[in-house]
Amino acid sequence: MIGGFFRAVMTPFALFLGLNSIPELVTGVLGTMFMGIGMFGLYFLHIRQAGKLGFAAFAIHSFASFLLMALVFESLTFRVYEPAMLDSPTPPLPIAIAGMTSMPLLILSMILFPLCIFRTNIFSRFPAVLLLATPVLNFIPAVSDFGPLLWGAAFILFGSEAWKQAGQITPYRGSEGAEQVC
Template sequence: MTIERAVRWFAFVAMVGGIVRLGMTPSSYIWGGDSNQELICAFIANILMVFGTFGLYLAQVKEAGKFGFISFAIMELGLILVTCTVWSSMLHVSPWDWGIVKAFEISSGMLGLLLFPIANLKARVLPKWPNFTLIIMLAVGVIPMFEKIVALLWGAAYIGMGYAVWSSKLKKPKYEQ
């Protein structure tokens, strides 16, 4: 299997993760926030997004540079820690009992969701709209009446980025044109 083919498969996983993430929004409206249905969607989506983000990053690794790698690493750390805290919520253990780990999860998650799209925009390979969607998602998430659509925005962004890589609808770097 070639690297390009592996990157496309990772991007496909990112799309599937985005689709599963979309399922969190109706689950939270139907069964309530932190319901088993919503947590299962979050857990599966997080696992898929951890792997899918590799495809999104590797598709632009040359253009992303050091800042891109750092933002990717912070994004991955945030996704992994979010997966752990979702798992603890599924086990009915408060992630806040983890103390500093929960604070580190929130800070790395938010920082990754801010830096990763900025690095993507800087690399100019992935489409702009999914990256702006991730940035807007952070602002929308702090407004109580809109907190349930965060998963919808996050899922749509991953579907958009994953589809661009999977279908090879990427902007060609200037040196390849």
């Protein structure tokens, strides 16, 4: 939920303060970091039902989120300490490779995770549809700035559902009757 909130807040900052503004970049770093961490909770809550497709979606999304977080942090660092680097026609090779890798992986995970949800019904379909619509929205120039808003909203909804579902899990009672939480 925290990652989704920060990712969604990027949209108003980008629209009103401009791309690569300090508040937009700070919320981008926090959003991608917490979303990468949050995928662990979403996956581990339903590890048995998610299967291989769920594992692939979780692993790819977490890795790509951390990669994107590093790229956004790099932009934030350049914005603060060396703004001319943001206007550079060619980024340094490691940044170029990370940039070319992170978005295709995120798009792949934004397709795989909803497919896992549709197949297993571990979460409701609405946030899955929002997540699936995010990469589509990113390719439509007139509305591409709203992609982070949808992505964030999907994770807020996933987080709130996971929170409710985790509260309904009953503890395991061992042979002695003592509660053991697995």
